[in-house]
Amino acid sequence: MGKPVLVTAALPYANGSIHLGHMLEAIQTDVYVRARKLAGDDCVFIWADDTHGTPIELRARREGITPEQLIARAYDEHVRDYSTFGIGYDIFHTTHSEEVRSHAYAIFAAMKERGDIASRPVEQFYCPVDTMFLPDRFVRGTCPVCKSLDQYGDSCEVCGSTYAPTELGDPHCSICGTTPELRSSEHLFVPLARHAEFLREWLAEGHGTALQSSVRNHVMEWVEGGLRDWDISRDPPYFGFEIPGHPGKFFYVWFDAPIGYIGATQKYCTEHGRDFDAYWRDPSRSKSEIVHVIGKDIVYFHCLFWPAMLHTAGYTTPSRVHVHGWLTVGGEKMSKTRGTFILASTFAEHVQPEYLRYYFAAKLGATQEDIDLNLTDFVLRCDADLVKKAANLASRCCKFVSARLGGHLSAVPDDARALVDAAAARLAEAP
Structure with missing residues (x-):
């Protein structure tokens, strides 16, 4: 048996329910982990809920509950939905834990000791109606790079670029729609350009980091184009970990969220x-293999910020980052208004989850192309590949038994009895 393998999927956010887009990645990761385990690898699937940020704080206020109650409810719902779809993780933890807090503090302290933390005032959007500084995700506007409309204040879902909220065109508060005003606030930054040489080595082909070539080339373009300082602090209202030595400042969710991988491993x-x-304490990567499975919208965070943080603090950097495309439904991006937004729990009420597991697994590949859930194709493919082929196999077996064995079979072995009984029960339930 080789060195241990640790596999993660992106952390689902505790501000909402699991939809089929989440399930695409969960199934992909689950299939990969099961294959590694069947191959004899010492492989674990480490996972957690992403629980910090202003959206958590504000939603809890609207519902008249505490953030802790909100994330506890989301945790139970997420565990239920992933279990319904047969996702075989080894642990599902939470970023709001002492394990994550401890490692976040340790990484921050290491970066500060190396001079990787700088403080300076920033011009930040403030909503005079809601009387609050607006976090990145509460400012919407036009992407300054590709000019796509209605993009978040920190990154564009269309082109993947990251930027400051103040660079958006036609900015507005996503809570009330008001045009925000600029006010000054002291923030903490990581001068990411200091890590450019390390990132070039980590990204270089042959260095030991497995990346799809298109991902490697895209991230390298970011490095060669000049890396911006990374703002790792946020102002209240914010649910999360307060930054040591900086009262009233909280870790940006993309600072402590990936540390959830480490915290969940500690718990496990x-x-x-x-x-x-x-x-996680193997900078040479000689003792373990760490694999991240993520969507194409969070490559910047996992292939720039994250390895730089880990390298600075003496943690193990990822061995492989596998990037997949988004899920579309009927050729369109999932949308509540278009009726293409499907919750996992809703789907499971009407269709056996195993069919979707097969359908998604059959469509997975090495590219970042979007994967489409076409319901007509879904029915036809499951019928052809699963129902008809299974029936054909049964028919051929019956003919073989009749022709070659006189229609007689040996007794069912003891170790197969449970499987046969379960199959008989499922057949009895079939319409």
Whole structure:
């Protein structure tokens, strides 16, 4: 058996329910992990809920509950939905945990000691109607790079660029629609350009980091184009970890969210007697393999910010980052107004989840092309590949038994009895 393998999927946000877009990545990761385990690898699927940020704080206020109650409810819903679809993770933790807090503080302290934390005032959008500084995701406007409309204040879902909220065209508060005003606030930054040489080495083909060539080339373009300072602090109202030594400032969600991978590993190792250091305290990557499965919209965070943080603090950097496309429904991006937004729980009420697992698995590939859920194709493919082929196999077996064995079979082995009984029960339930 080779070195241990740690696999993660992107953390679902605790501000909403699981939809089929989430399930696409979960199924892809689950298929990969099961294959590694069947191949004899010591492989674990480490996962968690992403629980911090202003959206959590504000939604809890609207519902008259605490953020802790909100994320606890979301956790239970997420566990239920992933279990319904047979996702076989080894642990599903939360970023609002002492494990994550401890490692976030340790990484921040290491970066500060190396001179990787700078403080300076920034002009920030403030909504005079809601009387609050607006976090990135509460400002919408036109992308300054590709000019796509209605984009978030930190990154564009169309071209993948990152930027400051103040660079948006026609900015407006996503809560009330008001045009925000600029006010000054002291923030903490990581001068990411200082890590350019390390990132070039980490990204270089042959260095040991497995990336799809298109992803590698795209990220390298960002590095060669000049890396901006990364703002890692946020103002209240904010649910999260307060930054040590900086009262009233909180870690930006993209600082502590990926640390959820580390915190969940710590929890798993404590509960199962495993060696945590073999996974995350191995800068040479000689003892373990770390694999991230993510969507194409969060490449910047996982292939620039994240490895730089880990390298600075002496943690293991990822061995592989696999990037997939988005899920479309009927050729369109999922949308509530267009009726193409499907919750996992809603789908499971009407269709056996195993069919979707097969359909998604059959469509997975090595590119970042979007994967379309065409319901007509879904029915035809499941009928042809699963129902008809299974029936054909049964028919051929019956003919073989009748022709060659006189219609007689041996007794069912003891170790197969449970499987046969389960199959009989499922057949009895079939319409």
